[in-house]
Amino acid sequence: MFDDSLRGALKKFVEERNWGQFHSPENLAKSISVEAAELLECYQWGGEAPTDRVAGELADVLTYCLLLADRLGLDPEEIVMEKLEVTRQKYPVERARDRSAKYDEL
């Protein structure tokens, strides 16, 4: 999913600080939830938020997602594609169109 320059930059950033020791999959999963909530906080009281603030929080969520994928040897683009296939099955166009209901309520 990422070109090597980004993956390399993240890898270098972590190695320089020797932070790999803190990046267990469990700690990274917690970090993704923590950052996702900071993103959600942009919309805590309504639907409007400054894009630059949202961009910064979204970047934090993505960063930890990439670190977790890396840690587990997963290719981000590949797993998104694979999951999309699963979701496609669960939400057939004819039944899911114009509906936000969960697959088991369609």
Place this chain on the structure above:
Amino acid sequence: MFDDSLRGALKKFVEERNWGQFHSPENLAKSISVEAAELLECYQWGGEAPTDRVAGELADVLTYCLLLADRLGLDPEEIVMEKLEVTRQKYPVERARDRSAKYDEL
């Protein structure tokens, strides 16, 4: 960040179901938190979790992150790179090395 095939596949998936109407930035931010918690649930009681389960949940978080980036006209790779630069400033190697403390406690 994503090659066009993935962005195109996501775009097509949403358009076929006409789900853009549900994908306000606020709803996507909520969705990212919801999926991040399903990822966290893999590690609710301990540090071990089956990689394929984690991969599926991580894919859901990434998918909504990509949809939000797309919705706001943000380039995922670009915002991650930009935020990395900010974080680099906040966590200088000499002070942050081997420490998980927050920048304001370093």
Place this chain on the structure above:
Amino acid sequence: MFDDSLRGALKKFVEERNWGQFHSPENLAKSISVEAAELLECYQWGGEAPTDRVAGELADVLTYCLLLADRLGLDPEEIVMEKLEVTRQKYPVERARDRSAKYDEL
């Protein structure tokens, strides 16, 4: 669940600031997730955290839970008791003892 002094104090706090206008059930649900993540952040990198810091974050989660219950006309103690009954059925002692598995995996 709460003696009237606490419920009254919360009610007065919100009314004095005229914050009821922001406290839709949806916004309160978002707020509970935001505060839950600040609580989680205490344990982001490990199992130890200063109790006074945890107490403050836990208090924030509880406060929004009480405001949401109040908003929906629910009695916190009552719904906890009712849910406990449901959970008791889903996790029979003989099968759930010493296991953290989800009911559908017991």
Place this chain on the structure above:
Amino acid sequence: MFDDSLRGALKKFVEERNWGQFHSPENLAKSISVEAAELLECYQWGGEAPTDRVAGELADVLTYCLLLADRLGLDPEEIVMEKLEVTRQKYPVERARDRSAKYDEL
């Protein structure tokens, strides 16, 4: 905060299943985030949700909050009252009235 019958019922429920072994503060904090997100999911696509569904999810959040308070020897009602005092200072009526801004932006 809770009358003894509720605290006793929760204590008995956990002891019968010998689940105290899983209830480290960290695991309970993760559980609160997981349940908070299931509550948020009720409002994932909009502001309306069936009250009985919300009640069940809110009960789960409260239950784990009570277990964490118990585990740390904290009195739920007391910490909520103490935090309310702190928040009162940070959000003086004259500046906070009718505003959802964070204290540092008031």
